[in-house]
Amino acid sequence: MNMDWNSIILALITLLGGCGWVIDRKKHRHEIESLKADNRQKDMNLSRDYVTEWRTYIAEPLQREVGELRQEVAELKYAIERIADCPHSGHCPVREQLQRVAKSD
Numbered sequence: 001m002n003m004d005w006n007s008i009i010l011a012l013i014t015l016l017g018g019c020g021w022v023i024d025r026k027k028h029r030h031e032i033e034s035l036k037a038d039n040r041q042k043d044m045n046l047s048r049d050y051v052t053e054w055r056t057y058i059a060e061p062l063q064r065e066v067g068e069l070r071q072e073v074a075e076l077k078y079a080i081e082r083i084a085d086c087p088h089s090g091h092c093p094v095r096e097q098l099q100r101v102a103k104s105d
Contacts, residue, residue, distance in 0.1 A: 083095050 080098065083089050083092055086092060089095060
């Protein structure tokens with residue numbers, strides 16, 4: 001009978017230890033999933049920050065620069081078209097320079 005009590009006590013200890021292990025494992029798995037979700041959120045925030053910085057420091061200045069260049073090209077094109085109307089067009093140094101550049105290309 002003494003042996004039966006020892007077996008019962010050992011069985012209870014083993015059972016309690018196994019339950020604790022299962023509970024700890026579930027808790028550990030839950031903590032890991034929570035950390036993964038936090039990391040995904042941080043990655044999304046970093047991506048948004050990267051996009052915002054790219055837009056602020058690269059895209060918007062480039063758009064302004066392209067707009068300014070378009071305006072300058074339009075003004076130059078208008079000036080070139082007006083050369084023919086100039087009374088000095090026969091000896092215009094600007095027209096001659098543009099013709100030399102065009103021939104060298």
